[in-house]
Amino acid sequence: MQDMLKLPIYLDNNATTPMDPRVLEAMLPFFTQHFGNAASRNHQFGWEAEEAVDYAREQVAKLVGADAKEIIFTSGATEADNLAIKGVFEMYASKGNHIITVTTEHKAVLDTCKHIEKVGGEVTYLEVNGDGLIDLTLLEAAIKPTTVLIAIMYANNEIGVVQPIKEIAAIAKKHGILFFTDATQAVGKIPVDVIKDGIDLMAFSSHKMYGPKGIGALYVRRKNPRVKVTAQMDGGGHERGMRSGTLNVPGIVGFGKACEIARLDMEKDTKHIVVLRDKLENALLELEESYLNGNKEHRLPHVSNISFKYVEGEGLMMGFNKNIAVSSGSACTSASLEPSYVLKALGLGDDLAHSSLRFGLSRFTTEEEIDYTIEAVRNTVLKLREMSPLWEMFKEGIDLDTVEWAHH
């Protein structure tokens, strides 16, 4: 079946997903035909746009068990993260100024928290266990009388580890603290239900679930408790005053369609993806000195993060990146030369962090692609190990930790 294989292969679906053709089809009329401004209340063009937005809002809400009124459209998850954290911090300033988050959060959360610290807030950054999960007792111990928000991601973007969301929500509720989760990687991939999970605010994004880029949402709970956030942009007071700016109607329509497809196809997609992910993972873990990063049980179905010891990640990717797109925890290309902070937070040494690859599958991934990838990655690892002085030293029985390296 190799002749059916189309190159290059895309296995970086945690970065972004291709748009589903069904989503594109739903969007197209809203560029040239139904181009109205959803806020134009006095003519048909506006009504059409508003109707389309209302329908999409229902589709989005339904996927996550929310009410349509609780969905605030944003430009994406980064904006939703900012709006949730800064918005809660400002709105609840009279209650306190302390926020609890985790060191493995996405930069959109971590950097927003750093901003909060600059403007007089206090932030606790919880460490994670070696498998990427948080320790619930540490979370509860970090709570102070001034704590207003717990911000913990649903699932991690690098290793796919799914946090114990219900338990976190229960702790937050017990202490009367709001719980915000960045669910960008989880929504559309695994069942997420804001009511059952006990989530107060939740950020998620369309382009991680086969929808268009430039559109995302913040779920803001309206009952038990009624949550409010201070708007971060001034303007026309769209989205119940929480997010001004003309609505991105084609984007919203696409997001809605993507949510609907995700809801209807999730079970089928997951079955398909898990089989392929496990095939890939098991084959690659058969290689000597290769290690899975993150908890194996509590994680997303479409991610696998593996370290191939004694081989550097970027060098490894170069062996096949003409034909296969993945990403690496090695940050050899970044100015800082620092490897992934997420992998380091798991307690991995820099050497293992530098040696990691993240494989992200999608509903469109085929078995032929996985077979090709297994072969290509395996061959490159073996080739580079023949070229690696560390591999040679390891094979000679030298403990690399005892070597005195010439640090630059």
Next chain:
Amino acid sequence: MAYSDKVIDHYSNPKNVGTLDKSSKSVGTGLVGAPECGDVMRLQIEVDDATGLIKDAKFKTFGCGSAIASSSLATEWLKGKSVDEAVKIDNMDIVEELNLPPVKIHCSVLAEDAIKAAINDYRQKNGLEELTFEQKGVH
């Protein structure tokens, strides 16, 4: 970031990968970098006792494509040179030859360091004074 054709060529067909007998008096070994920095280079030279010329050079590198290419190129350049000539190989020559972007200059510095470390190892083994070099310190 796209790699230059020369980097890709060295990466795909690296020259002189291998190991020389590091206990031999005519072999100098330089091991530079650190695993936690994401690159380690080991570069070895074998000097012809009669002519004083480098008759063989081998490398092994843990690192990105540019690091592998830099060390592969360095071994090519080293062969046939006298030790005194080899000392003069400058990292910027490597940068130019491989078209390395600024973010990859450290790979060339590492290669230059590896050459110098190998030469000093050779000198030390043969009762010669080790040379001192100024640190380029890109890391």
